[in-house]
Amino acid sequence: MSRERRRPDLVTAVIGLVLGLSAGTGLRAVVAAQTRAPATAPTCRPTSGVAPDEALQLVVKLKSYVGKAFFQDGSGIIIGDRGGTLYVATAAHVVSDAGQPVDSIRAYLYTDCVRPIRATPCLAIDPKRDLDLAVLCVRPEGAGAQPRSLSRLGNVRRLGPRTPVYPVGCPGGECWGVGQPDKVLVAGPNQPRILFTTFFVAPGHSGGPLFNEWWEVVGMLTKLGQPLSEAIPIDSVLNAACDPTCRTQEQTLQSPFVPRGGYRLTLGLNGLFSSAAGEPGGRFPPERVNLMYRINPLLELHAGSVRLTPLNLSVTGAMVGVGLNIPSKGRVWLNPFFEGGFGHVEGRFDAGGHYEDHNGTNVYVPLWRQVKDDALGYGTGVSLMALVAPRTIVEVMVGHWSFNRPPNAPGMPDLVWGAGLRLGM
Numbered sequence: 001m002s003r004e005r006r007r008p009d010l011v012t013a014v015i016g017l018v019l020g021l022s023a024g025t026g027l028r029a030v031v032a033a034q035t036r037a038p039a040t041a042p043t044c045r046p047t048s049g050v051a052p053d054e055a056l057q058l059v060v061k062l063k064s065y066v067g068k069a070f071f072q073d074g075s076g077i078i079i080g081d082r083g084g085t086l087y088v089a090t091a092a093h094v095v096s097d098a099g100q101p102v103d104s105i106r107a108y109l110y111t112d113c114v115r116p117i118r119a120t121p122c123l124a125i126d127p128k129r130d131l132d133l134a135v136l137c138v139r140p141e142g143a144g145a146q147p148r149s150l151s152r153l154g155n156v157r158r159l160g161p162r163t164p165v166y167p168v169g170c171p172g173g174e175c176w177g178v179g180q181p182d183k184v185l186v187a188g189p190n191q192p193r194i195l196f197t198t199f200f201v202a203p204g205h206s207g208g209p210l211f212n213e214w215w216e217v218v219g220m221l222t223k224l225g226q227p228l229s230e231a232i233p234i235d236s237v238l239n240a241a242c243d244p245t246c247r248t249q250e251q252t253l254q255s256p257f258v259p260r261g262g263y264r265l266t267l268g269l270n271g272l273f274s275s276a277a278g279e280p281g282g283r284f285p286p287e288r289v290n291l292m293y294r295i296n297p298l299l300e301l302h303a304g305s306v307r308l309t310p311l312n313l314s315v316t317g318a319m320v321g322v323g324l325n326i327p328s329k330g331r332v333w334l335n336p337f338f339e340g341g342f343g344h345v346e347g348r349f350d351a352g353g354h355y356e357d358h359n360g361t362n363v364y365v366p367l368w369r370q371v372k373d374d375a376l377g378y379g380t381g382v383s384l385m386a387l388v389a390p391r392t393i394v395e396v397m398v399g400h401w402s403f404n405r406p407p408n409a410p411g412m413p414d415l416v417w418g419a420g421l422r423l424g425m
Helices: 002-040 234-241 243-250
Strands: 059-066 069-082 085-090 103-110 112-123 134-138 166-167 184-187 194-197 209-211 215-219 228-233 265-274 287-294 301-310 314-325 332-350 354-358 361-365 368-389 393-401 416-424
Touching: 059 085, 059 112, 059 166, 069 215, 069 234, 085 112, 085 234, 085 243, 085 393, 103 361, 166 215, 215 234, 228 234, 265 393, 287 416, 301 332, 314 368, 314 393, 332 393
Parallel strands: none
Antiparallel strands: 059 069, 059 103, 069 085, 085 134, 103 112, 112 134, 166 184, 166 209, 184 194, 194 228, 209 215, 215 228, 265 287, 265 416, 287 301, 301 314, 314 332, 332 368, 354 361, 368 393, 393 416
């Protein structure tokens, strides 16, 4: 009797033990999966980032060690890719201790920011160049570790006083964060350094990129401080790290095929149509021609001519004006504009005609009177522009122009629309 009672108790205990072990194993599996998740999840991007991923993929987090002891944080820029080896430019003081190379360097890529990769110095920089520069070689595993694009070389010549720039690095080991834009103080093609005002740069930014407003690399951060910091122009970095032969043998940072920042100076020609159909008259069809100069990414000035030929009216004017570029960054933007100027207005009106008989049908024959005068006028409208190829911008516009007209001249059309091309210079 007691044996029969013990047997079910024993069976129940074994079943409970198996279920308990299974639950524990499943729980550990879930915990392990959650622990491993950051290695594959896109946790590298800051929560409040404004920089595109393609730009941040050029930024490398560096940690240097003396012996087995951690030495300091730093940053680097991917400047080339050949045969699965990434070439990373960084500040020489990031990977040296009192002028001597550190014992080891670990690199962390944006695409896998939790897995360290061994980095080694791979290029000697000529000391005559007087650059705080070192080049590291990194061999990541997997094709996904390579940056998606190296066409992010910025134009240092376009930097001027108060140009917005963005330093990106790893202060305190926290990488890829972007703060408010800083402002350039001194820069130019003949300047050995880019000097900019900042309250964001801190230790750990050294060796990181300085981006322009289109998130292209224009410099490498070296001397840090507040409120002033310095960067080496990216052209100097590339010239020291890679000769012309190297450029033909490997992928390096290069200017984008179609400029992200557009062109400072453009010449546009638009064919025009109006809500009041008319005949071109004269030698030239209705059109708008202007030369546009972009003062900064947001504001532009322009000057040119406009010719309108609505019904029984012809207006040819010389105009100057201002416009905004919205958004101010990118290859497609809206350009609301306002302009004013003077022009020559010619029109005709019917002063009272008569009827003639044509094969039994009365046909009205108008008595045209011509009027003409010089007049002041203005125009306002908006253009949609798209930079589709080098030096080639497609433009579609709609607007309204109004000029003082001589007595009895026909009115101006309510809307004028057009399309054309702009040439970047």
